[in-house]
Amino acid sequence: MQPIYDPRGVVSAETKALAPRVRSLDGLRLAVLDNTKWNANKLLREVRDRLQGGHALGAVSYYRKESFSRFAAPELVARIRAENDIALTAIGD
Amino acid sequence: MHDAIGLETLGVPTAVIVTTAFVHEARMQREALGMKSIVPVVIDHPLSSLSDEEIRGRAAQALGQVIGVWHGTQADPP
Amino acid sequence: MSAQLATPAATQVPEGTDLVEWYYERGFSDGLPVVPPTPTKLAAMLEALGGDPEKIETRVPPRWGCLTREVLAVNMVMAGCKPEYAPVVRAAMLALCEPAFNLNGVQATTHMCSPLLVVNGPVARKIGMNGGCNAFGSGNRANATIGRAIRLVLLNVGGGWPGDLDKATLGHPGKYTYAVAENEALGLLAPYHVEKGFKADDSTVFVMAAEPPHSVTNHVANDPQGILDSICSAMSTIAHNNAVSSGHCAVVLGPEHAASIAKHGWKREDIRNYLWMNSGNKFGALAFNHRYGKVYNRSLPVWYKRELDSHIPIVPSAQHIHLFVIGGDAGRFSAFIPGWGHMSSPVLREIEGHAGAAQSSARCIDGTCYL
Numbered sequence: 001m002q003p004i005y006d007p008r009g010v011v012s013a014e015t016k017a018l019a020p021r022v023r024s025l026d027g028l029r030l031a032v033l034d035n036t037k038w039n040a041n042k043l044l045r046e047v048r049d050r051l052q053g054g055h056a057l058g059a060v061s062y063y064r065k066e067s068f069s070r071f072a073a074p075e076l077v078a079r080i081r082a083e084n085d086i087a088l089t090a091i092g093d
Numbered sequence: 094m095h096d097a098i099g100l101e102t103l104g105v106p107t108a109v110i111v112t113t114a115f116v117h118e119a120r121m122q123r124e125a126l127g128m129k130s131i132v133p134v135v136i137d138h139p140l141s142s143l144s145d146e147e148i149r150g151r152a153a154q155a156l157g158q159v160i161g162v163w164h165g166t167q168a169d170p171p
Numbered sequence: 172m173s174a175q176l177a178t179p180a181a182t183q184v185p186e187g188t189d190l191v192e193w194y195y196e197r198g199f200s201d202g203l204p205v206v207p208p209t210p211t212k213l214a215a216m217l218e219a220l221g222g223d224p225e226k227i228e229t230r231v232p233p234r235w236g237c238l239t240r241e242v243l244a245v246n247m248v249m250a251g252c253k254p255e256y257a258p259v260v261r262a263a264m265l266a267l268c269e270p271a272f273n274l275n276g277v278q279a280t281t282h283m284c285s286p287l288l289v290v291n292g293p294v295a296r297k298i299g300m301n302g303g304c305n306a307f308g309s310g311n312r313a314n315a316t317i318g319r320a321i322r323l324v325l326l327n328v329g330g331g332w333p334g335d336l337d338k339a340t341l342g343h344p345g346k347y348t349y350a351v352a353e354n355e356a357l358g359l360l361a362p363y364h365v366e367k368g369f370k371a372d373d374s375t376v377f378v379m380a381a382e383p384p385h386s387v388t389n390h391v392a393n394d395p396q397g398i399l400d401s402i403c404s405a406m407s408t409i410a411h412n413n414a415v416s417s418g419h420c421a422v423v424l425g426p427e428h429a430a431s432i433a434k435h436g437w438k439r440e441d442i443r444n445y446l447w448m449n450s451g452n453k454f455g456a457l458a459f460n461h462r463y464g465k466v467y468n469r470s471l472p473v474w475y476k477r478e479l480d481s482h483i484p485i486v487p488s489a490q491h492i493h494l495f496v497i498g499g500d501a502g503r504f505s506a507f508i509p510g511w512g513h514m515s516s517p518v519l520r521e522i523e524g525h526a527g528a529a530q531s532s533a534r535c536i537d538g539t540c541y542l
Contacts (some may be wrong), residue, residue, distance in 0.1 A: 001183035004190065005208045007199050007249060007327040009242040011235055013127035019104045021165030033096065036469055038141035039148060043110065046152030047159060050139070050143035065096070069276035069514035072096040081103040086163050089097055092119055092133070093140050095275075118233065118279065118336055125235035 022086060025055040031084035032060065037066040040091040047088060058085075094122035101131060108162040110155055112138035116170050130150070134158040135170045179497035193248070197433035198332075201322055201347060216244035219254035220261060228261060229268040231326035232275035238264060246327060250320035255298050256313060260320045262376045262522040263288050263350075267321070271516040277380045278331040282412055283343045284511040286325075286419065287381035288318060288350040289495055291364035292374025294525045304454040304499025307384055307506075318348030333503025343383045353495050363495055366439050367519055374525035379421060379493065379517035382411060384506035395432045398505070399445050406450035406485045406506040409457050414483075416470045416512025419491045422446060423506040425498040439494055447489035455479035470513060493517060 015061065022065060032048050034041050040066075063080055065072050080087060097109035111133045113118050119133045135158070136151045143151065161167030184193060190207035194200055206212075215242060217224055224241035231238050247260055264480035267274050267286055277284060309315060331337040340348075355362045359506055364375040389401040402422060407412075413420050424432065424442075432442060454477055458466070467477070472487050486492060498504070510517075 002186055002188065002190065003208075003210060004182055004184050004193060005213070005245045007242060007245045008322065009231075009236040009238055009328045011125050012237060013125060013235065015129075016098065016102050016127045018128065018130050019101045019106045022106055022163050025160070031100075033100075035096070039143060040140070042145065042148045043136075043140060043151055043155070044147060046149055047110075047155055050152060050156050051159070055156065067514055068278075070273050071270075071275075072099065074099075077096065077099045077103065080100060081105050084105060087097070087100050087105050087107040088110075088159060089100075089107060090110035091140050092094065092109065092115040121234060121336060123328065125233070 023058060025051070025086070027056065027058045028085040029059040029061070030057050030084065031080045031087040032062045033072070033080065033087060033089040034062065034064045035072075035089065035091065035092050036065055037093060040068075044088065044090050051088075094119050094127060094131070098123065098126050098128045098131060101128060106163045107131075108134050108159040110134045110136060110159075112136055112140055114138040132162055132167050132169050134162060134167070194310060199249070199327055200272045201326060202320065203319075203347070205323075208245050208248040212248045213244050215254045216247050216252070216257060217241060219257035220244060229265055231264070231268060231324060231329035233336050234246070234280050234328070236328035236330065238324060238328050242328060243324065245408075246323040247316075247320045250318050251312070253298070253312070253317040256317050256320070258522050258524055259290060259294060259298065259376060261316055262520055263317070263321055263378060264324060266376050266378045266518040266520040267325075269518045269520075272378065272380070272518050273515045274325075274329070276514050277511060278325060278329055278535060279336055279338055280511065280514075281340045282511055283339050283341045284380040284382060284412070284442065284515075285343060285345040285349050286378050287345065287508065288321065288496075289377040290350070290352045290374070290522075291355065291362050291365065291377070292369070292522070293372055294374035294522055296356075300350075302354040302356075302412050302497050303331050304501075306351045306354070306497050306499075314350050314352075315348050318345075318350030321350070322346060322348060329334075344382065345383055348383065351497055354426060355495050357426055357429070357496065359426065359433045359496055360439055360442075360494075362422075363493070366494075366518065369521065374522040375519055376522060377493070377517060377519045379419060379508075380515040381421065382453040382509040382511075384508050385411075387505045387507060388503070389428065389505070390503045391472035393431050395435050395437045395442070395445065398428045398431060399442065400449065402505055402507055403446060403450040406446065407452060409452050411487050411509035412512050413509045414452055414457060415468065415489060416514065417472060418515065419493060419510045419517050420486055420510040421493045421495065421508040421510070423495050423497045423508060425504045426496065426500055427503045428505045429496045440489070443489040443492045443494055446492055447484060447486070451482050451484045453479070454481040454483050457483055491494065
C-alpha cells in the first residue's frame with residue numbers, strides 16, 4: 001500500500017444562527033445596501049419602491065459600499081444594524 | 094453573502110439578491126462562513142447588461158422572495 | 172464551537188497504483204502532473220515550515236479552506252518545491268490572505284488576473300530564484316514551483332477552480348505560475364523593497380493581482396525619456412484594467428534600459444513620476460464619447476475631471492506604479508504589467524526568519540509606505 005494525501009484542507013467555521021424572522025413588515029425600518037455593482041442600484045430602487053407601495057414600513061435608508069469587491073466595512077455594518085430592523089442587499093453576479 | 098451574513102449575525106434579517114450564475118458561489122460562501130441556513134433571493138442572470146424595463150422585470154421576480162426571506166417562508170433554491 | 176480540525180486523512184491505495192493519474196482523477200491538479208507526496212518528502216517540507224503540522228497559517232478564499240502547515244506541505248511537494256522554498260511560499264500565502272489584497276475577489280473575478288509574486292533580498296539568491304534572463308519564462312525550478320505551489324493552494328484549499336468559483340473569462344498563463352525575483356545583483360537602481368523601507372538584507376515578498384506582462388520594445392533610445400516614452404505608450408490604452416478600474420500596476424525595466432536610465436542619474440522616484448505624468452487616456456476615449464449614454468464610472472477617483480478631453484491617468488499616483496529591474500543582460504526590452512484595479516491592493520511582506528541583521532523595519536500594505 002502507498003499513502004495518498006488530500007491537498008484541500010478542511011473548511012471549518014463556527015456555526016452562526018440566523019436572526020429571528022419577522023411576522024409583519026409594518027413599522028419596520030428597512031436598510032437597502034447597494035454593493036455598487038452595475039445596475040444594483042436600479043434593481044434595489046425598484047424593489048424598494050414596490051415594498052414601500054405594499055407595506056407600511058417605518059423608514060427606509062439607503063447605504064452604499066465603498067468598493068463592490070471588498071467586504072463592507074465593519075463600521076458600516078454596525079451602523080446599518082443600529083438604524084434598521086430588516087435589510088435588503090444586491091447584487092451577487 | 095459575506096455582508097448579509099454579517100448583518101444576520103447582528104440580528105438583522107437580510108434578503109440578499111444573487112443571479113442564477115452566482116447561486117453555487119453563494120452556497121459555498123454561506124457554508125464556509127458558518128451560516129448554511131441563510132436563503133438567497135435568486136433572479137435570472139444577467140443584471141449588468143439589462144435595460145430599465147428588464148430590470149423592472151427582475152425586481153418583480155425578486156419581490157415575493159425578499160418578503161419570504163424576512164418571514165422565513167422562502168425555500169432554498171433548487 | 173468550531174468544528175474539530177483534522178489533518179488530511181492519509182489514506183492508502185494499493186502498491187502499483189499510478190499515483191500521478193490518481194491525483195489527476197481526484198481533481199487535485201492544475202492540469203500538469205503533480206509530484207505525489209511521500210512521507211519522507213512531507214516530513215522534510217514540514218520541518219522547513221517549522222513543524223507543528225496542524226498549525227493553521229491562514230484560510231484561503233473563496234472556499235476559506237484551512238491552510239495548515241501539513242496542507243501547505245502537501246501542495247508544495249505536489250508542485251515540485253524543495254523544502255528551502257517553504258518560507259517564501261508561506262510568506263506569499265500570508266500576503267495574499269491579507270484583507271487588503273482581497274484574494275476572495277481576485278479568485279472569483281471574470282478578469283484574467285493572477286497573483287504576481289516578486290521576491291527581494293538575499294533569500295532569492297539563496298534558493299536559486301531567477302531574476303535574470305527569461306525570468307518570466309520557464310527553466311528555473313524555484314520560480315516555476317514556488318509560483319505553482321501558490322496556484323495549487325489557491326485551487327485546492329481556496330477552491331478557485333475554473334468554471335466553478337473562478338469565473339475568469341480568459342485566464343492567462345500566469346495562472347500556472349507567476350513568480351520571479353528582482354535582478355538586484357546588477358545594482359542599477361535600489362531594490363524595490365529598499366525603496367519601500369526595508370533593509371537590503373531583509374527578504375520580502377510582493378504580491379499584486381496582475382495581467383500578463385506587455386512587452387515594450389525600444390532599441391533606439393538611449394536616454395530615460397525615450398525609453399520611458401515607449402513604456403508610457405504601452406500604458407496609455409483603454410484596454411487594460413487599470414484604465415477603467417484604477418488601482419495599482421507594475422513596470423519592469425529590462426537591464427539594458429535600466430542601465431541607460433541609471434547612467435543619466437535618474438532614481439526610482441524620477442522614473443515612476445515620469446511614467447505617471449506622461450501616460451494616460453482622454454476621458455472621451457474611456458467614455459466612448461458617450462456613444463452608449465453618459466455613464467458615471469465609480470471605479471475612477473472622484474477627483475478626475477469627467478470632461479471629454481480631460482487627461483485621465485492610468486493609476487491615481489506615481490506611488491501606484493511598482494517598479495522592478497528584472498531580466499537578462501541582452502535585449503532592449505521592458506514590460507508593463509497592468510493590475511486588476513482598485514479592488515485589490517498589492518501587499519509587501521517580510522519573509523519570516525529572513526530579516527536582516529538589524530531590526531526589520533516597515534511592513535507595507537498597498538505599496539504606499541515610502542522612504
